[in-house]
Every structure is written in C-alpha cells, then in structure tokens.
Amino acid sequence: MGYCLEQTGFNQILQEWSKDYFIYAPKRFKDGGGFSDTDRIRYGEIHTVEEIVFDLKSEFSFKEVLLPLSQTLFFFTEEVVKEADPPKKGAVIFLRSCDLHAVKRLDAIYLENGCEDYYYQRLRDKVKFVLLGCQYSFENCFCVDMGTNRTDAYDAYLEIINGKVYVDNHNEAWEALLAARSAATPAVVPACVTRNETCVHIPAGITLEVMGATMWDEYDSRCINCGRCNFVCPTCTCFSMQDIFYTDNGKAGERRRVWASCMVDGFTEVAGGGCYRQKNGQRMRFKVLHKVYDYKKRNGYHMCVGCGRCDDICPEYISFSHSINKLADAIEEVAANGGK
Structure with a gap:
C-alpha cells in the first residue's frame, strides 16, 4: 500500500x-x-x-x-x-x-x-x-x-x-x-532507469576456450592487484580464515573470517608453494568469466549486477564493462586459431 x-x-x-x-x-x-x-x-x-x-x-x-x-566465528581456549x-x-x-x-x-x-x-x-x-x-x-x-x-x-x-x-x-x-x-x-511505483550510458553485450555461447585469448595479457601490466574491485563489488564473497591468538595467553584466541580477493597475491597459493594464477591477467580472466560465465552456468543468471563500482574504484582505470564487451572479439580470435 x-x-x-x-x-x-x-x-x-x-x-x-x-x-x-x-x-x-x-x-x-x-x-x-x-x-x-x-x-x-x-x-x-x-x-x-x-x-x-x-x-x-x-x-x-x-x-x-x-x-x-572481519567476522569472529568463535572463541577458543x-x-x-x-x-x-x-x-x-x-x-x-x-x-x-x-x-x-x-x-x-x-x-x-x-x-x-x-x-x-x-x-x-x-x-x-x-x-x-x-x-x-x-x-x-x-x-x-x-x-x-x-x-x-x-x-x-x-x-x-x-x-x-x-x-x-x-x-x-x-x-x-x-x-x-x-x-x-x-x-x-495512490500506488507508489518505484523509479527505475531504462537506459544507461554504459552498455554491455555478453555473447551467447561463451566457452572456456576464450581463456586462450590474448585480451587477458594486457592486464598483466595494467592491473596492480590491489583487490579494490572485489571489495566494492556487492557479489564478491571470497574470504580467508584467521586464527588470532591472544598475546597474554598463546593458547586462547578466536577464529575470524576476513574478506579476501581473487585479484591479490597469495589468494591461490596452496601447500607446497604452488600458485594457480600468478599473473594479473590470469586473475582478471578468472574474475570476468566467473561473473558472466560459470556462475550463470550453475545458477541460470549472471553474477554481475551492473552497479559499476569496480570501474569507479580502479586506480588504473580498468573497466569491467569494457572487458565484457571484448569477449565477442576474443571468441572470434580463439575460433580463428582453432580454439587455442
């Protein structure tokens, strides 16, 4: 009402x-x-x-x-x-x-x-x-x-x-x-926009072959892996676990989960010293495809909601919307190279 x-x-x-x-x-x-x-x-x-x-x-x-x-989950002795x-x-x-x-x-x-x-x-x-x-x-x-x-x-x-x-x-x-x-x-109808100055087109039929496109290489030098884009994003959910031990008693403390970012150093490090995505371009590739490909494949709708905060906050002026719009050319490129 x-x-x-x-x-x-x-x-x-x-x-x-x-x-x-x-x-x-x-x-x-x-x-x-x-x-x-x-x-x-x-x-x-x-x-x-x-x-x-x-x-x-x-x-x-x-x-x-x-x-x-930073969220404390439990305390321990x-x-x-x-x-x-x-x-x-x-x-x-x-x-x-x-x-x-x-x-x-x-x-x-x-x-x-x-x-x-x-x-x-x-x-x-x-x-x-x-x-x-x-x-x-x-x-x-x-x-x-x-x-x-x-x-x-x-x-x-x-x-x-x-x-x-x-x-x-x-x-x-x-x-x-x-x-x-x-x-x-009388009925109050929510105001909404019907047109944005920034437009995106997500190609149909994206496959993982697009990972081989050269578009990702430019981010090796442009991105400084600060993680700001993840932290302002309303749909990024990654976190790490931290056990905090109190200095006056090394056997008591608390476990916290703390925001993490797929764009920063150390996020994909595993036991034995391995790292799945060392280059910033590889990290950008993972983020973009997660937002507009694999999340939709599982849930039926895209993860990105188009708020544009990642573009607003990036100190290197990297545009996520431009990355999406480059995907069509990237698909054509890998197709011309036989899917490589």
Missing part, C-alpha cells in the same frame, strides 16, 4: 524501527574520501531520513552489513570453544535495485550452494530491505543490460518528492506504524 508522510513522521518510524533493528543506508562521511577535503558515500548507521544520500552512488556496497569485513554471539538486533538496509539483486546472488552462494552457511543465515534472517529508486543512471552503471534495474522483492520502497516521503509497503508488520503517521496515497 502507498503512503505519504512528512519527513518528521518518517523519522518517528525510524525511531520505532531502531528498537529492533540497526538501520543502514548510503550516507556521507565528511572528509572520509581518498583525497584531501573530499567526502565518501558509503553505508553507515542512520537515524533520520535526511542522512540518506539519494543523488549519489555509494562507493561501497551494502555487503559489509551482511558480510562483515585449550578445552572450550564458544560461538560468537549473534547481533543483538536485526538490520534494515536501504539499497538500490542492483544491490537488492546482489542479495539474491549472496543468498545463492551462502544458502543454496549445497549447504547453508550458519553465520550468514543468522544475520540474513534478521534483515529487511527498503528499496531506493534511481531517477537517473549513475556513471559506469550498466544495470539495464544486466536486467537488474528493477525489482519488486522489497519490504518497502521509499522516495522523496517535494519534501514528502512516499512509501510503498510490502511488509504487513509495518502497516500499522505507517498508517498511524501518514495518509494513504
């Missing part, structure tokens, strides 16, 4: 939600940018609707709410193992359509991949999603071609028009709260 509220009225709703949930949205971090006197837009806890940034793309995704950068306590409250996350599609990818990886990840599940069960509409396409976005520019899989949708807050609510538990502070209004 649609509702129209004053911003003060919606802030009262946020106060009520905060009793049971931490509330996260893209917000401005003053002087938190990569350069002097620049701000950064990323996810953080909010208390008022005025804190939400609607007109800029967040540089980091919502992912660090569901998948903390010589004789006792204690599971880390779950969060005391759930979370309400304000996010755009592409990111809500990314949640589907995270769920598939952590919950539908042969077994359920217990630590992800206990967070995921307590999360609600509020969709933010896109009035226009941001730089480097290609969500339209990826089919992630619209969704109806939200608990509520929110937009601000002429200082009024408009909400489309799908969550029955929130109906009374919204109705008490607002007037019903």
Whole structure:
C-alpha cells in the first residue's frame, strides 16, 4: 500500500524501527574520501531520513552489513570453544535495485550452494530491505543490460518528492506504524532507469576456450592487484580464515573470517608453494568469466549486477564493462586459431 508522510513522521518510524533493528543506508562521511577535503558515500548507521544520500552512488556496497569485513566465528581456549554471539538486533538496509539483486546472488552462494552457511543465515534472517529508486543512471552503471534495474522483492520502497516521503509497503508488520503517521496515497511505483550510458553485450555461447585469448595479457601490466574491485563489488564473497591468538595467553584466541580477493597475491597459493594464477591477467580472466560465465552456468543468471563500482574504484582505470564487451572479439580470435 502507498503512503505519504512528512519527513518528521518518517523519522518517528525510524525511531520505532531502531528498537529492533540497526538501520543502514548510503550516507556521507565528511572528509572520509581518498583525497584531501573530499567526502565518501558509503553505508553507515542512520537515524533520520535526511542522512540518506539519494543523488549519489555509494562507493561501497551494502555487503559489509551482511558480510562483515572481519567476522569472529568463535572463541577458543585449550578445552572450550564458544560461538560468537549473534547481533543483538536485526538490520534494515536501504539499497538500490542492483544491490537488492546482489542479495539474491549472496543468498545463492551462502544458502543454496549445497549447504547453508550458519553465520550468514543468522544475520540474513534478521534483515529487511527498503528499496531506493534511481531517477537517473549513475556513471559506469550498466544495470539495464544486466536486467537488474528493477525489482519488486522489497519490504518497502521509499522516495522523496517535494519534501514528502512516499512509501510503498510490502511488509504487513509495518502497516500499522505507517498508517498511524501518514495518509494513504495512490500506488507508489518505484523509479527505475531504462537506459544507461554504459552498455554491455555478453555473447551467447561463451566457452572456456576464450581463456586462450590474448585480451587477458594486457592486464598483466595494467592491473596492480590491489583487490579494490572485489571489495566494492556487492557479489564478491571470497574470504580467508584467521586464527588470532591472544598475546597474554598463546593458547586462547578466536577464529575470524576476513574478506579476501581473487585479484591479490597469495589468494591461490596452496601447500607446497604452488600458485594457480600468478599473473594479473590470469586473475582478471578468472574474475570476468566467473561473473558472466560459470556462475550463470550453475545458477541460470549472471553474477554481475551492473552497479559499476569496480570501474569507479580502479586506480588504473580498468573497466569491467569494457572487458565484457571484448569477449565477442576474443571468441572470434580463439575460433580463428582453432580454439587455442
């Protein structure tokens, strides 16, 4: 049902939600940018609707709410193992359509991949999603071609028009709260873009023979294996395990899982000193094909959601969308070389 509220009225709703949930949205971090006197837009806890940034793309995704950068799984001593306590409250996350599609990818990886990840599940069960509409396409976005520019899989949708807050609510538990502070209004339809400046074409019939194309060689010198593209990506899920031993007692500590990246040194190192992908071009090849080939082969839809954050963040101006668009020529090249 649609509702129209004053911003003060919606802030009262946020106060009520905060009793049971931490509330996260893209917000401005003053002087938190990569350069002097620049701000950064990323996810953080909010208390008022005025804190939400609607007109800029967040540089980091919502992912660090569901998948903390460093997450303690359990504590241990010589004789006792204690599971880390779950969060005391759930979370309400304000996010755009592409990111809500990314949640589907995270769920598939952590919950539908042969077994359920217990630590992800206990967070995921307590999360609600509020969709933010896109009035226009941001730089480097290609969500339209990826089919992630619209969704109806939200608990509520929110937009601000002429200082009024408009909400489309799908969550029955929130109906009374919204109705008490607002007037019903005709259907509120989520805003979405239908065209991006950046376009991609993923060729049909990609095979692993494309691994032999020369397009990957250029990334040996261009990529500096910093891993930024993975860390801002809402669908990258790799992590490593770390056992932290307390300095005052070397037999007690905790086990954490920490974000990792297929683009950084050491990710594919194995016992005996072997390394599957030593060159940066090989790592780029793995990342691109994982996003637009093998994930779809298993799940039926592409892993990439077209948010464009990887293009935004790369210090070497490597464009993931351009990499996708080079695949057609790469397929022709390997075909002309007899599949080699």
